[in-house]
Amino acid sequence: MTDQAFDAAEFAGENLVCIRGERIVFADLSFSLGPGEALLLLGPNGSGKSSLLRMMAGLLRPSAGQLTWGGEPVADDPEAHGGRSRYIGHHDAIKPVLTVHENVAFWSRLWAGDGSRETVEKALDAFSIGHLLEVPGRWLSAGQKRRVNLSRLLAAPAPLWLLDEPTTALDRATVATVEHLLAEHRARGGMVVLSTHTDVSLPGAKVLQMDDFAVDPALSGLDAEMAVAEDEPWTEGVRP
Numbered sequence: 001m002t003d004q005a006f007d008a009a010e011f012a013g014e015n016l017v018c019i020r021g022e023r024i025v026f027a028d029l030s031f032s033l034g035p036g037e038a039l040l041l042l043g044p045n046g047s048g049k050s051s052l053l054r055m056m057a058g059l060l061r062p063s064a065g066q067l068t069w070g071g072e073p074v075a076d077d078p079e080a081h082g083g084r085s086r087y088i089g090h091h092d093a094i095k096p097v098l099t100v101h102e103n104v105a106f107w108s109r110l111w112a113g114d115g116s117r118e119t120v121e122k123a124l125d126a127f128s129i130g131h132l133l134e135v136p137g138r139w140l141s142a143g144q145k146r147r148v149n150l151s152r153l154l155a156a157p158a159p160l161w162l163l164d165e166p167t168t169a170l171d172r173a174t175v176a177t178v179e180h181l182l183a184e185h186r187a188r189g190g191m192v193v194l195s196t197h198t199d200v201s202l203p204g205a206k207v208l209q210m211d212d213f214a215v216d217p218a219l220s221g222l223d224a225e226m227a228v229a230e231d232e233p234w235t236e237g238v239r240p
């Protein structure tokens with residue numbers, strides 16, 4: 001775990017199109033995010049927030065448009081993008097038979113080549129769950145699982161945090177902890193993209209209203225050639 005500033009570059013998306021199944025979920029979506037900035041994804045169920053986050057993480061290929069980092073297409077070096085981004089999705093990536101320590105150490109080792117007990121303890125302490133170190137994953141409550149999952153952000157630092165409804169199942173005090181950690185991350189030059197249906201304090205965040213990029217199905221004229229295989233990964237590595 002580090003308190004050092006990130007040497008981040010601009011992360012941007014240009015005219016992104018997302019097709020899932022045979023439906024255009026969003027089209028012509030563009031954004032840009034500089035060091036220290038945050039982007040809030042808002043919109044009703046099914047409007048494409050998770051799809052956009054998965055796209056940003058390299059887990060879903062854009063049907064058109066491109067993502068860039070420092071002006072260079074992310075697709076040119078997917079491994080580098082995997083190294084600088086941390087995606088926390090809906091599902092808590094916790095092995096039930098491993099202890100909390102073993103779970104977080106695994107991700108810290110894989111993502112940051114660390115996995116030391118000190119790093120894991122510090123990350124868990126930040127979420128007030130240091131006492132769960134030796135508890136197996138299967139015994140955790142929903143909120144405890146979420147906290148363990150989020151602690152991976154601290155156990156394997158990277159500039160770009162991609163968070164899909166990160167405060168789900170968290171109590172009020174832990175939501176405040178998350179808000180504090182988001183602010184600290186941005187103060188170090190980190191970037192945050194976050195989807196939510198609840199209030200999460202992200203001062204000065206840019207906002208993307210996903211339904212602004214919806215396409216009327218009757219007008220979409222979907223070209224089957226644009227559709228890509230569902231969940232076809234286009235970056236390397238294990239991304240839960």
Ligand SMILES: Nc1ncnc2c1ncn2[C@@H]1O[C@H](COP(=O)(O)OP(=O)(O)OP(=O)(O)O)[C@@H](O)[C@H]1O
Nearest residue numbers: 020021025043044045046047048049050051052230
């Ligand atoms: N694996 C899939 N195959 C086909 N369509 C999918 C798949 N996953 C999602 N979709 C569709 O893509 C659209 C966008 O879903 P997505 O999960 O990105 O929305 P969301 O805004 O995150 O929704 P929520 O607020 O409910 O989490 C939905 O119409 C959904 O049915």
